Amino acid sequence: MLIELRPEAAAQPIVDLVQAVPGLTAWPLRYGERRFVVVSGDEDLVPGFGAGDVIATHSTRERGYWLVDREHRIVPDTVRVGGVSVGRGHPLWFAGGPCALEETDAAGRTATAVREAGGHALRGGLFKPRSSPYHFLGRGRSGLADLEKIGHASGLPIVTEVMDPRDVEAVAEVASCVQVDARNMHNRVLLAELGRIGRPVLLMRGLRAGVPEWLRAAEFVVAHGNPEVILCARGVVSFDDTLAFQPDLGALLAVRRLTDLPVVFDPSHCAGRADAVGTVALSAVLAGADGLMVETHVDPGSLYRPGDAHQMYPIDRLAALFEAANVVRDVRDAL
Amino acid sequence: MLIELRPEAAAQPIVDLVQAVPGLTAWPLRYGERRFVVVSGDEDLVPGFGAGDVIATHSTRERGYWLVDREHRIVPDTVRVGGVSVGRGHPLWFAGGPCALEETDAAGRTATAVREAGGHALRGGLFKPRSSPYHFLGRGRSGLADLEKIGHASGLPIVTEVMDPRDVEAVAEVASCVQVDARNMHNRVLLAELGRIGRPVLLMRGLRAGVPEWLRAAEFVVAHGNPEVILCARGVVSFDDTLAFQPDLGALLAVRRLTDLPVVFDPSHCAGRADAVGTVALSAVLAGADGLMVETHVDPGSLYRPGDAHQMYPIDRLAALFEAANVVRDVRDAL
Amino acid sequence: MLIELRPEAAAQPIVDLVQAVPGLTAWPLRYGERRFVVVSGDEDLVPGFGAGDVIATHSTRERGYWLVDREHRIVPDTVRVGGVSVGRGHPLWFAGGPCALEETDAAGRTATAVREAGGHALRGGLFKPRSSPYHFLGRGRSGLADLEKIGHASGLPIVTEVMDPRDVEAVAEVASCVQVDARNMHNRVLLAELGRIGRPVLLMRGLRAGVPEWLRAAEFVVAHGNPEVILCARGVVSFDDTLAFQPDLGALLAVRRLTDLPVVFDPSHCAGRADAVGTVALSAVLAGADGLMVETHVDPGSLYRPGDAHQMYPIDRLAALFEAANVVRDVRDAL
Amino acid sequence: MLIELRPEAAAQPIVDLVQAVPGLTAWPLRYGERRFVVVSGDEDLVPGFGAGDVIATHSTRERGYWLVDREHRIVPDTVRVGGVSVGRGHPLWFAGGPCALEETDAAGRTATAVREAGGHALRGGLFKPRSSPYHFLGRGRSGLADLEKIGHASGLPIVTEVMDPRDVEAVAEVASCVQVDARNMHNRVLLAELGRIGRPVLLMRGLRAGVPEWLRAAEFVVAHGNPEVILCARGVVSFDDTLAFQPDLGALLAVRRLTDLPVVFDPSHCAGRADAVGTVALSAVLAGADGLMVETHVDPGSLYRPGDAHQMYPIDRLAALFEAANVVRDVRDAL
Structure with a gap:
């Protein structure tokens, strides 16, 4: 539940009142002029409030999200990644790069090539979710300095992943946008931590998460103070094995109806x-x-994981892909 | 297994020899100059044949299909529906119309509008697969005469469904293309019957059939004598309920690699x-x-099933959709 | 919709009245004292009826079934297969035998062994659903005479499959119970035909059919006149490949709550x-x-399909399995 | 890859050699007499080692696990939770309690009742995985002291969840067994942390994880030094909604074949x-x-999440359930 406060009301007494009820937790939240107390727990346990302090209580029981709902106009419809606007009404945003950041020199040349093809950001992860301890787990924290150098040298903002809540702060210092992998979409500990940083969060859809679950994950970030979430679809699991994952076109359509948050797509993992x-x-x-x-x-x-090579889009055809995307976007807008 | 015969070899003695083995069934098949004996049953039971009559035996154990495989050049890459060619290298083929044929006058006007929008065929079913006896099951055989009239009046060839093997002959007299619904993709009795007609078969993908299963279903038709199969994708089941079915783009890509058979798409059911x-x-x-x-x-x-109305594409925007499809096709070919 | 008639009302005039409405089909149905007109089509199109002829109209819109609902007490809770009662309150019913009937002598010895282990019926199919024309499709109609002989010799009633509506009559003459395979659960043409015979129907659950769909398939049989349906669960599709199919225990529990129809299980295909x-x-x-x-x-x-061998339960351990089942049943009843 | 060392070999030089290769990470591991270097990264990059130091290199490429494989006899087949042995050859182990620990007094009385019914451990979580920030997230760290008190008072060992790697140490001080929720089965950061504690880990199967993925998750814990993993099945996602999750019986059977690790089941979430x-x-x-x-x-x-009430097993029937489980176990062992 969200308790929306009058401009002049003090948040802390309301927070304290809620927290005093066993089974409830609460914290204050502010977006521009609008001020809230966020409440975790069963709504029936929340005490009533007089109209003196409270504008309204917003129930979240049915859907589990409220702030990201486009009707409520809390989250922005544009998020800026390193100076470039992402969202409806803006040109298509293009990011490119390897899944995992490996050798620094090659990564630097990749960044340059991405920029020359028309890309707006470099992607590259240091912490990779893996299902076995014997898989390459990423370079880890020690790669952060290199990542920063590559960003500076290429002039491209960096999108990079975080997995451990203890790494969030360090990663946010280097990255222009912090990515949450599909397997971490449900990791509420990590999402809460990302709600406390001043960087956009790129939130991958879980491999079998419904759209409402995805929006509730975004709500976790927003409810902890960070409104800059970019949703990223990347296909979903399916019995059909003709692709790694089934393109989730319906989810993209749905997200546009339900929220103002920008939404991008990762065709490579899909x-x-x-x-x-x-x-x-x-x-x-x-x-x-x-x-x-x-x-x-x-x-x-040259990749450390040779298996990744077969899903790398040829870098010399990247510019053509981006151009085709712009043509298709015009078709879409005219439909 | 397929036994490919020399041009001068007699098929019947080979058929008889195979049939004499318990557990095996066989029948002759001819495509142009190429002649086969089709064998159902475990390949290890098939007796050996001298080189006098037999060119080669083609194992089907691994994949369960052979004739539709594009490497073997048995099936055509173009199927003609009422005079219009469908397949790669030809313009996009457009069919339109209601799911179920209902009131004759409205169906006739729909046919005219589809033709004027650039459509090449009218779709409309008389026999509908339904999961409950209380749902509208289609007009049935009594609608065949009407369907024929509508076709003549509009000048459009008819694509219509068949469900009962006992209806195949009557439907094939009226239709330019006989459709097999997704729920019947596995109905080998029906597929065998459709192998015996001289009409193209539009074979919908089963709602959770893998691509190899779909090709094996096509193989059933082809192995019984009818090479004119058009595959029709229509989305597959998914946990994701943002659309009725998940668009099966990967299957379309796969089918193009694996077979020469034309493949079309039904966006409405999807x-x-x-x-x-x-x-x-x-x-x-x-x-x-x-x-x-x-x-x-x-x-x-005016539809008998009011629930169908919400998935009907507005007929006045059909021409624009077809034009957009042609633009997108050009993008695809240039990619 | 079901229109329930007063005992003295004539059905045909009501049927005619309904049929006169475009989009509706109707037929009469009688179960004991209770008489109905079954209506296919949108309920809003059905004309109103005076209380003179009609006791009530039963809506089927929400669930698509009514006759099999245990609240309505139309279908029996016991079905007799060759003299043995199947259903709650009766001892567990055991059937055994090969998936496909092959060599007659071995089948006969199998029947005897099944009977001696405590089995009540012999299973064995002549028509097999297969996904490729090159798979063994079953012995077909020519095996019916053998099946009859095996039944007579062993004294066991026969459970056997039917796939083609044109075979239903001939199969029903030989079989004590006619089986519908999972892949045909949606085949309404076949189900309607089975509604017209005087033999129990064993209705396998579709491989990914929900319980309501399964009950609607049973309703097809019952709405065409045959109340003797035995449901047969056999596992459902799953991403998990540790077994061929996932045991659908929840469906068994649900079916017991929802209908009086007996329900059995096929552990071998599962x-x-x-x-x-x-x-x-x-x-x-x-x-x-x-x-x-x-x-x-x-x-x-010796099986024609060598691949089937590995799922055959050792016939010498069958009696022990049946005994263990009886022990477990006592645990269940005491829980 | 695992490099198994000779008893007299020094691990650190080997670790250093491996770590010097870009793309590889390594650490030492010891189980009893057996000593390893664990390597993350592509096996082709690993340098060769002379027979002087190395007994063998064990490839993990195919399956991604090795230590938990029952053939290799590294992990124990019995894990002790607070003095009670869990695993094959031991009596069935029973744990009971609420999903989330709430009010202390009721939790204490629940613990006593569980013990009196024959239970060996108390379950109860302080950190709950939730999909929305508005759901009750658990009492958090502040409940740890209470949990300890309840354990002492009831004499039952505590099984409780951890979600945040920063909480692992504190939780392990209080719990006799630390639980990883299904949604965290893929959280390699957490699993690695749990590899460093001296407490058994109860590892829930991911809601759609295959058995090999589950074993690879267990391998994460074991490869970081903790061999005491108890697998816990709890049903998997399915299209079938008759239960919350489909019972994964096949996975239980498979796990028994593949590993010596004990495996238990959570019927309530399933x-x-x-x-x-x-x-x-x-x-x-x-x-x-x-x-x-x-x-x-x-x-x-009285639960904070009223929705949980309907899946609570009646505590007065718990003893009877445990007895029935023992009867069924005897049936199983005799089968």
Whole structure:
């Protein structure tokens, strides 16, 4: 439940009153002029409040989110990543780069090539979610300094992942946008931590999360103070194994109806094979994506995980893909 | 297993030899100059044949299909529906009309409007698969005469469904293309019967059939003598309920790699809502569809199943959709 | 919709009145004293009826079934298969035999062994649903005479499959119970035909059918005149591939709440491997199954489909399995 | 990859050698007499080692786990939770209690009742995974002292959840067994942290994780130094909504074949409704579970999350359930 306060009301006494009830937790939240107390717990336990302090209580029982609902006009419809606006009404946003940041020199040349192809940001992770301890887990914290250098050298803002709440602060210092992997979409500890930083959060959809679950994950970030969330679809699990994941076009359409948050698409993890990346990328634009985040690399053969090479989009065809995306976007807008 | 015969070899003795083995069934098949004996049953039971009669035995153990495999060049890459060619290298093929044929006059006006929008065929079913006996089951055989009249009056070839093997002959007399619904993709009795007619078969993908299963279903038709199969994707089941079915773009891509058979897409059953039909239709074209089959009607309010109305594409926007599809096709070909 | 008639009312005039409305189809139905007109089509189109002829109109809009609902007491809670009662309140019913009937002599010996182990019926199919024309499709109609002989010789009633509506009559003459395969659960043409015979129908659950869909399929049979339906669960599709299909215990529990129809379980197709058959069989009994139908054979090595051998339960352990099932049933009843 | 060292070899030089290769990370591991270097990263990058220091290199490429494989006899087949042995060959282990620890007094009385019913441990969480910030998130760290008191008073060891790597140490001081929720099965940051404690870890299966993924998650814990992992199945997602989750009997069977680690079952989250808990609990015992962890509470009406009440097993029937489980276990062992 959200308790919306009058401009002159003090938040702390309300927080204290709620917290005194066993089973409830509360904290204050402010967005511009609007001030709230966020309450976790069963709504029936929340005491009533006089009209003196409280404008309204917003029930979240039915859907589990309220702040990200486009009807409530709390979150922005544009998020800026390193100076570039992402969202409806803006040009398509393009990010490119390897899944995992590896050798610094190649990453730097990749960044330059992405920028020259028309890209607006470099992607590259240091902490990779893996299902086995024997898989390459990413370079870890020690790569942060390199990532910063590559960003400076290429002039591109950095989008990079975080997995451990203890790394959030350090990563946010280097990254222009902090990415949450699909497998962490449900990690409320991490999401709460990301609600406390002053950086946009790129929130991947869980591999089998429904759209409302995805929006509730975004709500976790927003309810802890950070309104700058970019949703990122990347396909969902399916019995159909023709692609790595099934393109979730319906979710893109739905998200546009339900929230103002920008939404982008990762065609590389979705397709899982370079020759299908273009098709799913353009389909996502048809379905309303505000941008694309594509895996690409100047030298796929040099990757620490050789298996990743086959889903790298050829960097010399990246500019053509971005142009095609713009054509398709015009078709969409005219439909 | 397929036993490929020398041009001069007699098929019947080979058929008899195979049939004499308990557990095996066999029948002769001819495509142009190439002659086969089709064998159902475990390959290890099939007796060996001398090189006198037999060119080769083609194992089907691994994948369960052979004739539709594009490497073997048995099935055509173009199927003609009432004089119009469907397949790669030809213009996109467009069919439109209601899911179920209902009132004759409205169906006739719909046919005219579809033709004027640039459509090449009229769709409309008389036998509907339904999960409850209390749902509208279609007009049945008594509607065949009407269907024929509508076809003549509008000049459009008819695509219509068949469910009962006992109806196949009568339907094939009226239809230019006989449709098999997704729920019947596994109905081998029906597929075998459709292998014996001289009409193209439009074979919908089962709602959770893998691509190999779909191709094996096509193989059933082809192995019984009919090479003219058009595959029709229409979305697949998913946990994600943002659309009626998840657009199966990966399957479209896969089918293009695996077979020469034309493949079209039904965006209406996939989307389940008119406002998403355009998006999924164009995405399917990006993924390689050779045509679209769209539900539309001049007067959706008059339908016997009022629930169908909300997925009918507005007939006055059909021409614009077809044009957009052609633009997107050009983007695809240039990618 | 079901229109329930007064005892003295004539059905035909009501049927005619309904049929005169475009979009509606109707037929009469009688169960004991209770008389109905079954209506297919949108309920809003059905004309009103005076209280003179009609007791009540039963809406089927919400769930799509009514006759099989246990609240309405139309269908029996016991179905007799060759003289043995199946259903709650009766001892567990056991059927055994090969999936497909193959060599007659071995089938006969299998029947004897099943009877000696405590089995009440022999299973064995002549028409097999297969996804490829190159798979063994069953012996077909020519095996019916053999099946009859085996039944007579062993004294066991026969449960056998039908796939083609044109075979229903011939199969029903030989079988004590006619089986509908999971892939045909949605085949309304076949189900309607089975509504017209005087034999129990064993209705397998579709591989991904919800419980309401399954009950609607049963309703198809019952609405066409045949109340003797035995539901048969056999596992459902799942991402989890540890068994061939996931045991659908929840569905068994649900079916017991929703309908009086007996429900049995096929552990062999569910498990897909002999060493798991016992576990899933007993679990199904815990969940309320009224019987088990187990694949078994005296000589699995002789099967036409060698692949089936590994899911055959060892016939010499069948009696022990049936005894364990009875123990588990007592645990269930005491829980 | 695991590099197994000779007893006299020094681990650090090998670790250093591996770490010097970009893309590889390594650490030492010891189980009894057996000593390893664990390597994360592509196996082809690992340098060769002379026979002087290395017994063998164990590839983990194919399955992603090695230490938990029952063939390798590294992990124990028995784990002790507060003095009680869990695993094959031991009596069934029973844990009971509420999902979330709430009011202390009721939790204490629940603990006593669980013990009197034959339970061996108390379950109760302070940190709950939730999909919305407005749901009750658990009492958090402040409840740890209470949890300790309840454990002491009742004499039952405590099984409780951890979500945040920063909480692991504090929780491990109070708990006899630390639980990882299904949604955290993939959280490698948390799993690595749990590899460093001296407490058994109860590892729930992810809601759609395959068995190999589950074993790889266990491997994360073991590869970081903690061999005491108890697997806990709790049902998996399914299209079938008759229960909250589909009982994963096949996974239980598979786990018994693949690993020596004990495996228990949580019937409450699986069933999602009290009246189905008994059925799925006993089915899991049939499938090989070494124990059950059941949600129960002396006063379900008092719970902070009223929705949880309907899945609480009646505490006065708990003893009977445990007895039935023992009967079913005997049936299983005799099968």
